Amino acid sequence: MSAEFGPSVPFPHIGDNVTTCMRKGLEPSPAIYDPLGPVDPVKRDNLLQHLKPHEEIPHGEAHEDIEFYRILITPRPWPIKEYGWLVQNHISSYIRVLIQRSKQDPSPFWFKRVAFIDSWFLESWVHDYKEFEVKPEMVKFKGSGYEGLANGLIPTDI
Known part of the structure; x- marks a missing residue:
């Protein structure tokens, strides 16, 4: 059985048509992607500035993207029910983060065939x-x- 795949899977998905949205001639990044690796301090500061206007909004009532980061960056003793776990909205928000990262050049993902x-x-x-x-x-x-x-x-x- 061959490990080869057909040319129909786009990498990464760009454009407005699934039949013409492939990037041709790109090599995947040789770097191993670590989603839990150290965070760039500039990016962290930008995120904190983005979250600052939403500080007064009660937990669970902000936009899903805001709640996603609030849950991740708030230190707490897990698991405690009052804090909750990550749920579908948070996972969806993180998928969106991964999609954005997949558009970087070079891509942080090891393989060309990444589907979200x-x-x-x-x-x-x-x-x-x-x-x-x-x-x-x-x-x-x-x-x-x-x-x-x-x-x-x-x-x-x-």
């Missing part, structure tokens, strides 16, 4: 599939949010 599955998209897809089973003609891919996600057009902020 948006958990919100997957949850919606599973939910809508139940409707599709009942009445297939009512569920459309063309012109929907699914098409935008597949073509890299949404979300627009990453």
Whole structure:
């Protein structure tokens, strides 16, 4: 069995069309990516400045991206229920961070074939599939949010 894959998987996903969004001729970074490695102090300071306007918002009520970083950078004795664990919103936010990092040149990921599955998209897809089973003609891919996600057009902020 061959370990070769077909040319249909984009690396990394850029552009507005899944059939033409490949980067050709790029080599993956030889560096080993460590998501828990030391943080650049400038990036840390920028993050803290980004979070500062949201300090007065009660825990759990800020935007998901803000909550994600608040949970990660707050020292606490784990596990304690009042603090909570990372949930789907936090994982989705981190996936978005990884997508941004995958667009760096050189890429911090070891392999060219990295796929990021948006958990919100997957949850919606599973939910809508139940409707599709009942009445297939009512569920459309063309012109929907699914098409935008597949073509890299949404979300627009990453």
